[in-house]
Amino acid sequence: MSVPLLQKIRVGAYVAKQHLMGVKRYPLVLMLEPLFRCNLACAGCGKIDYPDEILNQRLSVAECLEAVDECNAPVVSIAGGEPLLHKEIDQVVQGIIARKKFVYLCTNALLLEKKLDLFKPDPYFVWSVHLDGDKEMHDKSVCQDGTYDRAVKAIATARAKGFRVNINCTLFEGTDPERTAKFFDDVMAMGVNAMTVSPGYAYERAPDQAHFLNRQKTKQLFRDIFKRNTGKKKWSFSQSSLFLDFLAGNQSYHCTPWGNPTRTYFGWQRPCYLVGEGYTKTFKELMETTDWDSYGTGNYEKCADCMVHSGYEATAVMDMVKNPLKGLAVAMRGIKTDGEMAAEIDMNNQRPAEYVFSRHVEQAMEKLTHQPLKATAAE
Secondary structure, X not given: OOOOHHHHHHHHXXXXXXXXXXXXXXXXXXXXXXXXXXXXXXXXXXXXXXXXXXXXXXOOHHHHHHHHHHHOOOEEEEOOOOHHXXXXXXXXXXXHHHOOOEEEEEEXXXXXXXXXHHOOOOOOEEXXXXXXXXXXXXXXXXXXXXXXXXXXXXXXHHHHOOOEEEXXXXXXXXXXXXXXXXXXXXXXXXOOOEEEEEEOOOOOOOOOOOOOOOHHHHHHHHHHHHOOXXXXXXXXXXXXXXXXXXXXXXXXXXXXXXXXXEEEOOEEEEEOOOOEEEEEXXXXXXXHHOOHHHOOOOOEHHHOOOOOHHHHHHHHHHHHHHXXXXXXXXXXXXXXXOXXXXXXOOOOOOEOOOOXXXXXXXXXXXXXXXXXXXXXXXX
């Protein structure tokens, strides 16, 4: 099963409750980044290009759990940076599981085997291993040879010890559908539980800005990939069928940036995991003071080509809860891969991009130069 039944029930009940209570905006997944430091330097990553003084900072266990309590989303995705570089990451995971929240620990798996004994298999815990295609594709994406083989070996070890393991795959410009379909077949043969797929987002700080997909190319790419999902063993995804249908151009969705709020060393990131335009001290302040209507595809130039799960999965899940027969129909028939696509969002009234991503860095550096550094995250 792609998404465990327990998770489907608990998340579905949570969304239904918000809907019945008339809550317009609520979180679905907390994107928790306890540190930015990483042991890779991927060309498409906009998360690690910070001064060492900031890369050496981390959120404490107490700060991480405070964010979980404050946000109260049913799912927590622990990202980074590389979370396994955090010396107390096992305590963070244990604290979240104790709160009956589903934890997806995102990792490049280079340290997974070394750290595996710090964790125990649990219905609320999933390893989410970063794999951007087959060996050649992945090693090129992360700019380091040998990472694919190490990740695959770590996946096998984790599965053998009874852990749930997903893979997280980001696709970029130039992706070959046939080759990607073969990679998905190989992933299923590894024994992973499910896959998370998404088109790459052009982070402002990413060194490589040339290989991000626009919306039309994204839709056609996913249609070309999904039409190859044939044979006795089908692909399993840890995403809603309506989100996958959206990727293939069959749903007209606006993003839900508040659905995946992000907590980092800088605070609560405004407006979302992908676009950093200021930070708030509290989740309440984030929800109440952000001008949500000024962001999203059709509203803001930076968001024009975004179709990433962190912006649209929550939209699809909410749609599925409100329209269960619609979601069931897509799940039963599969993703449509030909014919006319759903209407595209009008871009004529989007406001121009504002390039403000460095202000919080300057403020943090000024603060750090006037006080002792916190404990470092690097080992």
